[in-house]
Amino acid sequence: xxxxxxxxxxxxxxxxxxKNCKCKFDKKSGVTQLVHNGxxxxxLASIASFLVQNxxxxxxxxxxxxxxxxxxQQWLQYRVTIVDRCLNEKDVTTVLKELNSFLESRVYFVTSxxxxxxxxLYFGLFAPFNQLTLxxxxxxxxxxxxxxxxxxVAKLEEFYPILPxxxxxxYEGVSEH
Amino acid sequence: MKLFTDKGNQHSLKILVAAxxxxxxxxxxxxxxxxxxxxxxxxNVLPVLEVETNEYLxxxxxxxxxxxxxxxxxxxxITVSTWLEWESTDLQAAxxxxxxxxxxxxxxxxxxxxxxxxKLDNSLxxxxxxxxxxxxxxxxxxxxxxxxxxxNSKSCFENFSNLNAWFTKLHAEPPFGASVAKVTEGxxxxxxxxxxxxxxxxxxxxxxxxxSN
Numbered sequence: 001x002x003x004x005x006x007x008x009x010x011x012x013x014x015x016x017x018x019k020n021c022k023c024k025f026d027k028k029s030g031v032t033q034l035v036h037n038g039x040x041x042x043x044l045a046s047i048a049s050f051l052v053q054n055x056x057x058x059x060x061x062x063x064x065x066x067x068x069x070x071x072x073q074q075w076l077q078y079r080v081t082i083v084d085r086c087l088n089e090k091d092v093t094t095v096l097k098e099l100n101s102f103l104e105s106r107v108y109f110v111t112s113x114x115x116x117x118x119x120x121l122y123f124g125l126f127a128p129f130n131q132l133t134l135x136x137x138x139x140x141x142x143x144x145x146x147x148x149x150x151x152x153v154a155k156l157e158e159f160y161p162i163l164p165x166x167x168x169x170x171y172e173g174v175s176e177h
Numbered sequence: 178m179k180l181f182t183d184k185g186n187q188h189s190l191k192i193l194v195a196a197x198x199x200x201x202x203x204x205x206x207x208x209x210x211x212x213x214x215x216x217x218x219x220x221n222v223l224p225v226l227e228v229e230t231n232e233y234l235x236x237x238x239x240x241x242x243x244x245x246x247x248x249x250x251x252x253x254x255i256t257v258s259t260w261l262e263w264e265s266t267d268l269q270a271a272x273x274x275x276x277x278x279x280x281x282x283x284x285x286x287x288x289x290x291x292x293x294x295x296k297l298d299n300s301l302x303x304x305x306x307x308x309x310x311x312x313x314x315x316x317x318x319x320x321x322x323x324x325x326x327x328x329n330s331k332s333c334f335e336n337f338s339n340l341n342a343w344f345t346k347l348h349a350e351p352p353f354g355a356s357v358a359k360v361t362e363g364x365x366x367x368x369x370x371x372x373x374x375x376x377x378x379x380x381x382x383x384x385x386x387x388x389s390n
Contacts, residue, residue, distance in 0.1 A: 030382060041255055043262040050255050067228060070243035073258075074236035081265050085380035094219050101217035 005032045005044050005084070008123040011159040012048055015119065016055040044084075044120070045076035052116045060116045071110045075117035083124040092128050096140050099125075103142040107149070114153055122150045126160050134166040178203060182224035183210040183375065185368040188237040189224040190321035190360045195244040195314070197352035210375030220377055237321075238265055242314045252313045260307060260315035264322050268293050269379040276325050280370045287333075290326075298337035305346060320347050324357065325373060328366035 009023045009032055021036040033040050034047045041050045049072075052061040061072065086092045099121070103109075109117045129137070129147055137144045148165045180203050182189040196203045208214060214225045215233045222235045226243070234240045238261045245251040271293055279285040297319065301307060307315050326333040327344060334341035347353050361368040 039255075042259050043266070045262045046255060046258040049258050053253070053255070066243055066246045067232070067234075069246065070234055070236075070239045073242060073261075074234055074239040077236045077238065077262070077265050080262065081269075081379055085382060087380055087383060098217055098219050101219075104217075 003032070004127065007159055008044060008120070009034060009047055011123060011156050012051050012116075012119065014159075015154070015156065016051040016057060016060070018051055018054060043080065045073075045080050048076055048116050048120050049073070060114065060119070063111070068111055068115075072115055072117045075109050076120055079120050079124045083121070086128075096125075096128065096143060100140040100143040103146050106142075106146075108146070114150065118146075118150050119154060122147060122154065123160065126163075129163055134164065137165055179227045180205045180224055181208050181212070181214045181227065182206075183208060183212070183372050184362070185360060185370070186210075186223055186372040186376075187321055187325050187360070187369060190324055190356055191237045191241045191318045192224060192226065192244065193356035193359055194317045194321065194352055195241045197356055198250060198312070198317070199244050199248040201244060201247070210372055221375070222377075223372075236265075238314070238318050241317055245314055245317075252308060252311065254308055254313070256308045257313050257315045261318055264315075264318050266379065266382075268319075268322055270381045272322060272325075273376060273378045276373045277376075279329055280325070280366070280373045294334065294337050294340055297343075298340040301339040301343050303339060303342070305343065307343070316343075316347060320344065320353065325366070325369050328361070328369060 003025055006023055006025055013021050013023065013034070018036065021034055024033045024035060025031075026033055026042075029042075031042045032044060032047070033042050034050065035041075036050075036054070041047050055061075061069070083095055086095060108114055109121060125143075125147065129144075132140075144165055147163070151160065151162055154160070178201070180189065180192060182205065184207050193203070208223070210223070211221055212223070213219070213221065214227075215222065215235050216231075218235065224237055224240070226234045226240045228234060228243075234243060242251045242257075242261075251257075271289055275285055275287075275289055297307075304310050306312050307319065323344065327348070334344055348357070
């Protein structure tokens with residue numbers, strides 16, 4: 001099975017349509033690298049920032065506002081320091097609770113549109129979400145709503161299959177799809 | 178802009194230096210190490226910057242870049258990002274388990290830090306700054322991350338001449354020296370102990386890296 005972070009880098013490169021790039025995993029340092037036109041970028045968060053900087057999808061970096069940029073950096077860091085470093089179920093549950101709480105009044109993580117922060121967090125949360133039952137997903141109401149939204153908007157089914165969500169809480173009396 | 182931090186938190190040093198460099202005056206509120214300042218977070222993540230009412234930044238590195246950016250002093254060079262990512266992952270994974278032992282009076286195995294200090298030493302060469310020979314958030318954040326080592330023992334980088342030169346030169350700069358004085362309240366390494374012992378660990382990457390979906 002491909003390394004999870006390598007998978008994310010490949011998906012990001014595809015999403016941002018960056019040509020002439022190669023993804024490498026350096027076993028010695030345990031770091032994923034992106035090589036593009038002779039330049040090497042190390043680490044998932046930096047690779048995501050690099051792809052956004054060089055991308056044909058400028059909207060995904062959320063604009064040039066300093067606070068927006070900082071928030072994106074913050075959430076990319078959250079992915080690599082917290083989400084990727086959960087050691088047990090309790091860690092994962094804490095993450096799901098925090099993010100669910102954060103998204104209570106938000107559609108996306110940063111600004112009101114999809115940004116690279118949403119993509120990178122969606123990739124990172126795929127594995128834990130894949131383990132949840134429909135009922136457990138409903139416990140994380142806001143996070144599930146966000147996940148369901150992003151997975152449809154991202155259009156990366158070849159890397160991340162669409163996960164099922166119950167819509168009962170939105171449509172009363174209608175049976176699950 | 179209001180900074181929430183516990184006293185003697187070396188990560189707040191990053192932000193204080195940035196504020197000095199930017200010529201910005203920060204309102205600082207001291208809170209308990211266990212305080213949860215950001216409503217949605219379940220864990221302590223001090224320091225936190227309240228940029229506007231209820232708008233928070235809880236990554237010290239992102240806050241540092243933000244403050245520098247407001248005065249046009251944040252670099253777009255991707256190497257700044259890679260150094261900050263390395264600092265928040267690899268370096269902090271090593272430091273967050275090493276420092277509590279060092280400051281808690283236990284026997285800390287300094288061998289654990291050798292690869293990290295060596296990497297910095299090699300990358301610096303004889304340069305004054307770590308990215309493109311220009312002061313950046315990378316220098317600020319790495320300086321602050323390493324500061325507890327220096328506070329404990331001024332000869333901690335003696336085997337790494339480039340690293341030692343880089344660190345001591347920065348330390349001698351007024352924005353750095355003034356910020357260190359603020360964080361330690363002039364009391365030296367003992368002022369850092371309580372915060373260090375309360376800070377959450379950064380885990381090392383789980384060994385099984387291939388996860389089948």
